[in-house]
Amino acid sequence: MTILNAPTPSSLAPDEVIEAPVRRVHPLAWLILIGIGLYFFVPLILTFWWSLRAEKDILGFEAYGRLFADANFWSSLAETVVDSIATIVLSLLIIVPTAFWVTLRLPKLRPAVEFVTLLPFVIPPVVLVLGILRLYARPPLLLTSTYGSSRLVLICIYAAISFPYMFRSVDTGLRAIDVRSLTEAAQTLGAGWATILGRVILPNIRVALLSGSLLTFAIVFGEYAIAVYMAQHTFGPFMANLTRSKVYEPAAMAIVAVAIVWVAMVMISYVTRPRDRR
Amino acid sequence: MSGGSLTLEGVRKEFDGVVAVEDFNLSVSPGEFVSFLGPSGCGKTTTLRMVAGLEQPSAGTIRLAGEDVTFAKPNERNIGMVFQSYALFPNMTISDNIGFGLRVRKQDKDDRKERVAELLDLIQLPDKGKSYPYELSGGQQQRVALARALAISPQLLLLDEPLSALDAKIRDELRSEIRRIQRQLNITTIYVTHDQEEALALSDRIVVMSKGQMEQVGEPFEIYNNPATGFVASFVGQLNRLPVTVIDPALGRLRVGQVEVRTTSLIESPKGAEVSLMMRPEEITLDAEEENVLEGRVEAVTFLGSIVRIQVAVDGGRLTADLFNERLLQLPVAGDATQISFPSHACWVMV
Numbered sequence: 001m002t003i004l005n006a007p008t009p010s011s012l013a014p015d016e017v018i019e020a021p022v023r024r025v026h027p028l029a030w031l032i033l034i035g036i037g038l039y040f041f042v043p044l045i046l047t048f049w050w051s052l053r054a055e056k057d058i059l060g061f062e063a064y065g066r067l068f069a070d071a072n073f074w075s076s077l078a079e080t081v082v083d084s085i086a087t088i089v090l091s092l093l094i095i096v097p098t099a100f101w102v103t104l105r106l107p108k109l110r111p112a113v114e115f116v117t118l119l120p121f122v123i124p125p126v127v128l129v130l131g132i133l134r135l136y137a138r139p140p141l142l143l144t145s146t147y148g149s150s151r152l153v154l155i156c157i158y159a160a161i162s163f164p165y166m167f168r169s170v171d172t173g174l175r176a177i178d179v180r181s182l183t184e185a186a187q188t189l190g191a192g193w194a195t196i197l198g199r200v201i202l203p204n205i206r207v208a209l210l211s212g213s214l215l216t217f218a219i220v221f222g223e224y225a226i227a228v229y230m231a232q233h234t235f236g237p238f239m240a241n242l243t244r245s246k247v248y249e250p251a252a253m254a255i256v257a258v259a260i261v262w263v264a265m266v267m268i269s270y271v272t273r274p275r276d277r278r
Numbered sequence: 279m280s281g282g283s284l285t286l287e288g289v290r291k292e293f294d295g296v297v298a299v300e301d302f303n304l305s306v307s308p309g310e311f312v313s314f315l316g317p318s319g320c321g322k323t324t325t326l327r328m329v330a331g332l333e334q335p336s337a338g339t340i341r342l343a344g345e346d347v348t349f350a351k352p353n354e355r356n357i358g359m360v361f362q363s364y365a366l367f368p369n370m371t372i373s374d375n376i377g378f379g380l381r382v383r384k385q386d387k388d389d390r391k392e393r394v395a396e397l398l399d400l401i402q403l404p405d406k407g408k409s410y411p412y413e414l415s416g417g418q419q420q421r422v423a424l425a426r427a428l429a430i431s432p433q434l435l436l437l438d439e440p441l442s443a444l445d446a447k448i449r450d451e452l453r454s455e456i457r458r459i460q461r462q463l464n465i466t467t468i469y470v471t472h473d474q475e476e477a478l479a480l481s482d483r484i485v486v487m488s489k490g491q492m493e494q495v496g497e498p499f500e501i502y503n504n505p506a507t508g509f510v511a512s513f514v515g516q517l518n519r520l521p522v523t524v525i526d527p528a529l530g531r532l533r534v535g536q537v538e539v540r541t542t543s544l545i546e547s548p549k550g551a552e553v554s555l556m557m558r559p560e561e562i563t564l565d566a567e568e569e570n571v572l573e574g575r576v577e578a579v580t581f582l583g584s585i586v587r588i589q590v591a592v593d594g595g596r597l598t599a600d601l602f603n604e605r606l607l608q609l610p611v612a613g614d615a616t617q618i619s620f621p622s623h624a625c626w627v628m629v
Contacts, residue, residue, distance in 0.1 A: 177368065178363055178365060181361050181363045181365035182365055182367060184330075184332055184352070184359070184361070184365070185359065185361060185365040185366075185367075185423075185426075186367075186378070187331075187332070187351075187352040187353050188330055188331075188332075188352050188353070188355075188357055188358065188359040188427070188436075189353075189358075189378050189379035189382060189426070189427075189430060190353045190354075190356075190379055190382040190383055190430065191353055191378075191382045192353060195382055199367075199378075200367055200369075203369040204367070204368055204369050206369075
């Protein structure tokens with residue numbers, strides 16, 4: 001909230017200083033805010049509370065200890081981190097040149113490209129993965145015969161479901177700079193496409209790239225349905241498995257997952273924070 | 279450093295069947311400053327972009343220093359270009375911006391540094407090297423853009439409305455700055471503008487364009503005083519157009535309403551033809567001289583500082599007269615009856 005300072009003319013004596021008007025917030029607004037807060041935080045707090053009850057009669061981090069002692073936890077975490085980084089790289093490699101070219105040369109195609117990148121929102125993940133399995137889980141395009149090749153397919157699917165977020169981030173970044181003039185200026189100065197993208201365009205949409213990447217990270221991290229169908233041992237399926245056999249560990253794991261994604265979110269707001277520049 | 283020659287032969291550009299530039303022929307000598315002048319959409323910027331390689335001609339040939347560059351890529355042409363929007367790289371310091379072309383050319387770091395310092399001196403911003411573009415004013419940014427374009431010692435400098443985004447005062451300053459630097463380096467320059475004053479003040483020659491066509495090519499004095507077409511006459515400077523009837527083409531005798539006037543310029547129309555008599559506002563005086571005197575009534579007086587613009591209704595039309603301001607000048611008032619006159623050598627006939 002901004003505090004408005006009323007102007008204080010020098011002719012006024014100190015005791016005559018006009019009080020800054022305090023803006024009143026409507027009670028209903030408070031009510032809505034509290035309601036939403038409860039909706040989001042109660043389950044989280046209860047989950048956290050539950051995760052602390054692994055030992056009888058005392059609250060402690062026993063469940064976390066057991067979780068961290070589980071080798072499968074670490075392997076699924078590592079696999080998910082690698083998958084999300086691979087997804088980010090693939091998504092950037094596809095989206096950045098596409099968005100750049102659409103902005104520079106094919107602005108008429110923008111609506112079409114925008115629509116295509118939105119498709120993952122329209123198609124439910126289950127439908128998407130079943131369709132993909134129908135195509136790639138049998139000859140002539142059998143790509144899911146080994147764990148490793150299925151993992152590559154999974155990364156490709158994740159890249160596709162990251163498109164709406166990635167394209168929007170990158171596109172916003174590109175719109176904020178004068179892509180055409182900057183490109184043409186670099187061209188006349190002798191730069192080729194690689195130099196233009198690497199030295200001129202990308203550094204100027206750095207924030208957009210980071211926010212798109214972190215959003216993608218958060219999505220991949222929480223993904224369950226597709227990973228299960230692809231029989232991958234990532235974070236989501238591991239957690240679901242855990243729920244079937246353990247009582248307190250799944251709650252601890254949920255808190256860990258939320259913490260990791262929150263750290264990613266805080267990083268987004270940190271790197272995209274407004275500065276004096278511009 | 280000195281510029282190369284530039285030749286355009288029969289250059290034409292179509293966008294989806296719409297002709298943007300038609301049959302453009304021009305030969306620019308090394309070190310010459312040529313402006314493309316015309317209203318927006320006349321094809322001047324398209325022509326410049328074809329010279330830069332940012333557009334490909336539909337037909338014709340472009341030669342730079344004798345070499346055919348018609349279809350060469352922009353990064354293979356060794357040209358410097360300055361854009362209306364400055365187009366400085368926001369992520370780089372001023373020094374890095376100026377040195378960008380040299381870096382792309384993999385020039386040695388020390389040489390690059392030296393050259394950048396030299397250019398910062400040239401644009402009179404020696405201590406701004408470490409600043410970022412957003413810390414500079416518009417005028418300063420455009421100077422940097424100019425330095426960046428010049429850093430690579432181009433054979434040709436292209437300026438696309440470089441002053442349009444600036445305030446009037448900065449514009450005048452930077453205008454003379456551009457001319458000074460251009461003369462100092464003797465670099466061949468093409469300057470695109472819609473501002474006739476800019477073109478007149480800067481150029482060795484002006485190409486006036488309209489609807490994709492070249493209307494006239496000539497020195498500023500010639501363009502202003504001997505416009506080849508009605509478009510040039512009306513686009514470059516103010517112009518009065520008075521409907522007249524030809525009485526005797528050989529002697530230059532014409533009739534305005536009931537009054538006879540004379541022109542010393544050639545009349546190609548036959549006796550009795552209805553034509554227009556053209557004259558510049560600054561040629562008209564409010565005194566009754568010996569020749570070409572018309573009766574009229576003052577309609578409006580606009581005080582513009584150094585100039586007083588007076589609109590006078592005469593028989594058959596309305597004329598604008600520009601008088602130089604003087605302290606002792608007695609300003610007429612709207613509604614005053616007045617006489618105006620113009621010398622016979624200062625007016626010409628157009629159909």
